[in-house]
Amino acid sequence: MAERLVEVKDLKVQFATEDGIVKAVDGVSFELSRGQVLGIVGESGSGKSVTAMTLLGLTKDKNTRFEGEVLYKGRNVLQMGEGELQEVRGNEMSMIFQDPMSSLNPVYTVGAQIREAIQIHERADKQQARRRTIDLLKQVGIPNADSRVDNYPHEFSGGMRQRAMIAMALACNPDVLIADEPTTALDVTIQAQIIELIDRL
Amino acid sequence: MIAFLIRRLIGAFLVLVAVSFITYLIFIKIPGGDPAARIAGRTATDANIADIRQKLNLDDPFYLQYWGMMKSLFTADLVSYSSQLNVVDQIVSGIPATFSLCIGAAIIWLFFGTLVGVVSAVYAGRTSDRVITVLALIGLSLPVFWLGLVMRYLFAQDHPFRFLPDGGYVPLTTNPWEWFTHLLMPWGALAVLFIGFYGRVLRSNILDTINEDYVRTAKAKGLPYRHVLIKHVLRNSMIPIVTLFGLDFAAVLGGAAILTETVFDLKGVGWYAAQSVGDLDLPPIMAVTIYATFFIVIFSVIVDLLYAWLDPRIRPT
Amino acid sequence: MATDSSTDFTLDSAAALAADERGEIEGKSPWVLAWRRLRRNYVALGFLLLFVIIVVLCAFAGTYASQVAHTGPNDNHLGETFTRDGKQVPVVSKGGFTTGGGFVAGGIPVGPQLWHAGGRYVFGADNQGRDVAVRLLYGGRNSLKVGIGSAIFCTVFALLTALLAAYYGGWVDWLISRVYDLIWAFPVLLLAIALGTALSINGFHHLGINLAAGSLWIPTGVIAFVLIPYVGRPLRGQILSLREKEFVEAATAQGASSVRVMIGELLPNIASSVLVLFTLIIASNIITEAGLSFLGAGVQPPNPSWGTLIADGQSRIVTAPWLAIIPGIAIVLTVLSLNVFGDGLRDALDPRAKVRVER
Secondary structure, three states, X not given: OOOEEEEEEEEEEEEEEOOEEXXXXXXXXXXXXXXXXXXXXXXXXXXXXXXXXXXOOOOOOOOEEEEEEEEEOOEEHHHOOHHHHHHHEOOOEEEEOOOHHHHOOOOOOHHHHHHHHHHHHOOOOHHHHXXXXXXXXXXXXXXXXXXXXXXXXXXXXXXXXXXXXXHHHHOOOOOEEEEOOOXXXXXXXXXXXXXXXXXXX | OHHHHHHHHHHHHHHHHHHHHHHHHHHHOOOOOOHHHHHHOOOOOXXXXXXXXXXXXXXXXXXXXXXXXXXXXXXXXXXXXXXXXXXXXXXXXXXXXXXXXXXHHHHHXXXXXXXXXXXXXXXXXXXXXXXXXXXXXXXXXXXXXXXXXXXXXXXXXXXXXXXXXXXXXXXXXXXXXXXXXXXXXXXXXXXXXXXXXXXXXXXXXXXXXHOOHHXXXXXXXXXXXXXHHHHHHHHHHHHHHHHHHHXXXXXXXXXXXXXXXXXXXXXXXXXXXXXXXXXXXXXXHHHHHHHHHHHHHHHHHHXXXXXXXXOOOOOOO | OOOOOOOOOOHHHHXXXXXXXHOOOOOOOHHHHHXXXXXXXXXXHHHHHHHHHHHHHHHOHHHHHHXXXXXXXOOOOOOOEEEEOOEEEEOEOOOEEOOOOOEEOOXXXXXXXXXOOOOOOOOOEOOOOOEHHHHHHHHHHHHHHXXXXXXXXXXXXXXXXXXXXXXXXXXHHHHHHHHHHHHHHOOHHHHHHHXXXXXXXXXXXXXXXXXXXXXXXXXHHHHHHHHXXXXXXXXXXXXXXXXXXXXXXXXXXOOOOHHHHHHHXXXXXXXXXXXXXXXXXXXXXXXXXXXXXXXXXXXXXXXXXXXXXHHHHHXXXXXXXXXXXXXXXXXXXXXXXXXXXXXXXXXXXXXXXXXXXXX
16 A cells, blocks of 8 residues: 555635635645555645745735645644745755746746755755756756756746646655646646646656 | 947946937026026026026037037036136045045954944844844934034034034145044945945844855764854855945045035035035036046946855846 | 546536635726735735825924914024923023022023923923924924825836836936936935035035035935836836736737837736835935934035934034924824735735735
């Protein structure tokens, strides 16, 4: 029986806004085991992104209230402190976001941003990290990885950017990869390529 | 890049010409009446006035006059109408005071402005933020010349607490300590306004940047919070500040600190400008205007280059 | 309401649920939302009130002068005395030796009496025996007139030029941007002083406009003119980015004329920026006017303004500090209240009010 990595039990997420309480997520439960691919489907506004981000503890704020549990390998994410969360994020669970253009910092090279996670989580030095980065870029199918690693996000095309984001998410070999509508911001033809890439990996 | 530089420098030159010509027009044409009579002063006789007309070529067409004045300016020959002193010399002698004031104040305001901005942003919404915001807003609302007067009253008059000298400038080479103490109040007065302003701008930038998607990505990668703050949030928020600073610094170097220099009796370039304008003394006015515009224009170019370097999306155009 | 199991959610049931939670679904315009936010910002509203009070007080300068202080702003009371707590006090000290053998300096005006002299010399007298409080109010009237007037002119011109430049582009934009650049390249204060001084000699008699040398329109016009690029450029930038948005295209496709597009589509969307800028510009202009008048290049004597009052008080900072300090406090309060309110206004109009969320 495959290891159960993620267990979400009756998760409720509520935000306090100036218009009152918004119940973004109202009782969600699911499980994810190693090797499994789970798709979460819903109308827009139904709370998919919030659920996804809550898995990494990204929705924590003084105006947010949680109920239920989010267990990663048995530990409740909702109760983890910042230090623990930082260990989990990127390292064990990582995420790909919807819009690769705005999700990448425009003033740093793509290579630098991928390297960042490797250098921090695995305490690698710059050279090692850079080599890993180039390998990752090759894996996700970016041509001329050795030179493109020093390009800036705006110099990549939409599809390339998303591939780079995937590379960034996989940089530290996480156990769980969360993809939040990774193809919404892309053309249809590119969408197919990205999905196929994710599948392959 | 070279093309950009050349284009900008030509543009800068054109701007200088345009600015100097317009200044000239303002003083000769707009008041109407006879410039010579005005220059000669209230107790002038007809002979005085005729004399002046002749000396200053005031009967020539205005473009010739303009040209004559520009020529003498650049050959450092230009002499002021009222004091008969060489204009360029006067400006040069005012530079140490102005530069001391501006560079010192700039360092102070950049440092504290950044500090204020970061602290109030990090503690946004809480009491410390509110307090800082109030102080910053008060700082913004103080007329700098009034603040200078109040400072002089509080710290430099014959109270029990007098501990700072009351205005005047002492060159660094003459006496470093005196130079320093004489500049403390002017630095403070000039910096307060900018600290308030920069603090607010930076705070607003930081709060905007914190909501950006790429900051969310950085957090999702498990990067430590301080790393995210400095490398991602601050790095991006400071870009507009740097450009703002370049332009403000250029402005004060060029003599925009007129009020501060006047109130604290620092005989710098700004002070000289104010005196000349008060006397309607055209040659120094022309010279100071060119001097000031020069700084503004040069720093504009520098700022554009800097901006392009800091933000790779921008190409210098 | 996220779920990964299949549920029969139709559009109707979802709408019903939503209506259930919040009662009727009302459409709220951004202005209504902004007003609601502003209404809750007591600090900003408090300072707005302060500003209004100051304006009202200055507007009633005449009433104060005749009813409370019983003197005009330019009435000289040198050599006179007034009653304080029953005793006769000289308005400006005579100087000489007192009976006790001490020496009293001459020419020192009396300090703030507050309420002790029955309404006269509430803030003291100046070296010519004039009532400071009265001059403060009259000066405030002038300072506010120039400050607000110049802000109106500046904003209107900046808005007009920015709209034209951003909408038409091409050579119109080039021309207007070059004009902005030129004005902007001038050191602002220097230009303002230059214009202010030059025009204060003989007034302005060109282009069919005739202004006397002491007219308040001169500093108003000067300050407005000098600041046009500071307001115009950011507005132009904003309009440029708006122009590319689809609703402009949609309006044009519907056959809207240029003017229609500019007024009907572009204008409402920058209205909030304009509003905030306007408030802050008033504040900035009041300070600029004070600085100009302080240097003698703004409001001309005998017209008082807060700036000229401070200039008058400058030489007497030791013997009569209230002369310079009190007008400054007036400026600070006025400008501060505008800045705080402008800040609150900006927060209320900014849709990204995330940080403002209170528990």
